[in-house]
Amino acid sequence: MDADQAASVVEEGSSILGDLYTEITSSTLNIALLVAILILVYKIFKGRSDDDGDTAVKVDPPLPKMKKQDMTLEELRKYDGTQADGRVLCAINGRIFDVTKGKRFYGPGGPYASFAGHDASRALAMFQTDMVKDEWDDLSDLDSSQMESVREWDAQLAEKYDVIGRLLKPGEEPSNYSDDEDGEKSKDD
CATH class of the missing domain: 1.20.5 (Single alpha-helices involved in coiled-coils or other helix-helix interfaces)
Incomplete structure (x- = not known):
């Protein structure tokens, strides 16, 4: 060139x-x-x-696994994520799930916060988060497709979260769970 x-x-x-x-x-x-x-x-x-951690999402350390127990609605309401340990439970189709791992969804301020400490079956069946009730709901007025939806949600949560026990109907007695059981009734029941 x-x-x-x-x-x-x-x-x-x-x-x-x-x-x-x-x-x-x-x-x-x-x-x-x-x-x-x-x-x-x-x-x-x-x-x-920058590696100062300011931008990282802060994750609470996991809580110890909760002992298997059945609860009434009144007992369940205590686990709405606002108590000191921040544990969040919700019930679906008669089973109580520890959804604390999903606290950003089910805890205070989350999109499903109304489910925390409540039976979420009706709300999930109707696809409306504001349909949770404060009293026992036997779901007898739901049609078959809505009940199928409840069962699907129950299965999805069972894959992801621990089952704590059953949601008791008014007057129903709780099951006795041994320490080594994984949610089954003890043999003396």
Whole structure:
């Protein structure tokens, strides 16, 4: 490459940069977009270099596994995530689940917070989070597709969360669970 060709390449390169600069600065929208891009790039690289934990989601240490026990609705209401240990329980289809692992969903401020400490069966059957009741609900007025929905939710929660026990009907006696049982009734029942 001789000197004339080199000068032509340099001239062409500076012409492209000049045209790019002129295009960017010719519109306030282009300038605003460039500033936004620079800020985002800065935040991306700044976030990678900071390891102070401020941006990390804080996760509470897991609570010990809860002892198997049956509960009345009144007892269940105590486990709405607002007590000192923050445990969250909800009942579906007569079974009580420890949903504390999903506290960001079921705990205070979560999208399903109304289920915490309650029987969520009706709300899940109707696909309405505000349908939880404060009294015993036998679900006898639900149709077959709604009951199927309740059973599906029950199965999904059983895969993800521990079953604590049964939700007791008014006047029903609790089962006695031994310490080594995994939710089954003890042999002396």
